[in-house]
Amino acid sequence: MNEVLSQDEIDQLLTAISTGDIESEEVSQATDQRKIKIYDFKRPDKFSKEQIRTVSIMHETFARLTTTALSAQLRSMVHVHVASVDQLTYEEFIRSIPNPTTLGIINMDPLKGSAVLEIDPAITFSIIDRLFGGQGEGTKVQRDLSDIEQSVMEGIIVRILGNLREAWSQVIDLRPRLGQIETNPQFAQIVPPTEMVVLVTLETKVGEVEGMMNFCIPYLTIEPIISKLSAQYMYSTVRSGATTENLNIIKERLSTVHVNVVAEIGSINLTVRDVLSLRVGDVIRLQDTRTTDPMVLKIGNRKKFLCRPGLVGNKVAVQITQKLEDIEKEEFEELAVEGEE
Incomplete structure (x- = not known):
């Protein structure tokens, strides 16, 4: 709340200014104590500093993985x-990138929605070369990609x-x-020009070519995962380890793994x-092993x-009768009972 001056204080202040005891600049600095923060309504900040920092951490991991993958594929x-x-x-992002790219x-x-991965033409032609x-030399000629070159870059982007x-x-x-590859930034209008975006810039060097x-x-x-973009959430996820979401992901991936099943x-x-001496018959x-003994099924x-x-139709099959872990548990319990007696 601003302090209100009395009439006597105002008169004393005017007298001091007129006699030169106080400079007018000092008065203006003393009276204006408010801190003004500039806010651009055309470009509002949608991401907090912590969220920007988390995005940076995530993509540092992406950068390390991409470094390894491209080094192995390009042998460079x-x-x-x-x-x-x-x-x-x-709009600022689109204007900042070259054409073609x-x-x-x-x-x-x-x-x-969609995102955009833009690769500098110097890096693109270095990879293709x-x-x-x-x-792995780049080219100074600005031109569009040929059909073959575009197909090659599709494979690189999929790997990335x-x-x-x-x-x-x-x-x-x-x-x-x-989805697709464009060379003209004007044809890549995935959101309105005034929409805010987060831009991750990755310095890339292939051999001696930089871009x-x-x-x-x-x-x-x-936006749907903006609350998860915090260091606290990421570290708690790492510490908890076996969360329900992680377990579901692991189960989904394991369900497609092929294993050998052998009836012994x-x-x-x-x-x-x-x-070496074995012959037919x-x-x-x-x-x-007796003919009446069950077979062992190995995973x-x-x-x-x-x-x-047995048989199922015209195919040889086996029928599971018992789990070996259950047998071992029963035998352990019997031994425990005998030990007590």
Whole structure:
């Protein structure tokens, strides 16, 4: 609340100014104690400093993974690191990139909307030259990509998106997918020009060629998970480890893994000489195995179930009768009871 001066105080102040005891600049500095913060309504800040810092941490992981992946694929020294993370309007981003350039429109499933991955032409042509057997030299000629060059860059971007998914895994199970590649920034209007975006700028070096990769994410796309973009959330996720979301992801990935299932009738040790002398019609007598004994069903190299052989239609099959872990538990309990007696 501003202090109100009395009439006597005002008269004394005017007298001091007129006699030169107080400079008028000092009076203006003393009376104006308010701090004014400039706010641009055309460009409002949508991301907090903590959220910007979290986005930077996530993409530092992405940069490390991309460095390793591209170095292995190009057989050349590649270095990628986060140069800056800024928030600006989409129009400012479009105006800041060259024309033509390589623009990958990325579907950010399960998030709504798309993002843009822009690769500097110098880096693009250096990668293409390297993959076509050259030394990885860039080109100073500004031109659009040919159909073959565009197909090559599609493969590179798809490989990079795998690293992006892993970098975002602590926040969301992101499944980025390449939609299309554009060379003219004016044809990549994924959001209105005034919409705010977060721009991750990655300094990239392929051999001796240096350039930039820009990853532009609109606020509308990232808004559903904006609350998760905090260091506290990420560290709590890492500490908790087996959260329900993580368990569901692990189960989903494990459900597609192929394993060998073997029904083992029995076993016997033979010398190499005996094996070499085997002929069609020979009978091998298994050790400690009778025809009435159940077979052992092995998952990978681990004995898991007991089963019996049979037929299902015209196919040989086995029927699971018991779990070996249950048998071991029963035997352990029987031994414990006998020990007590």
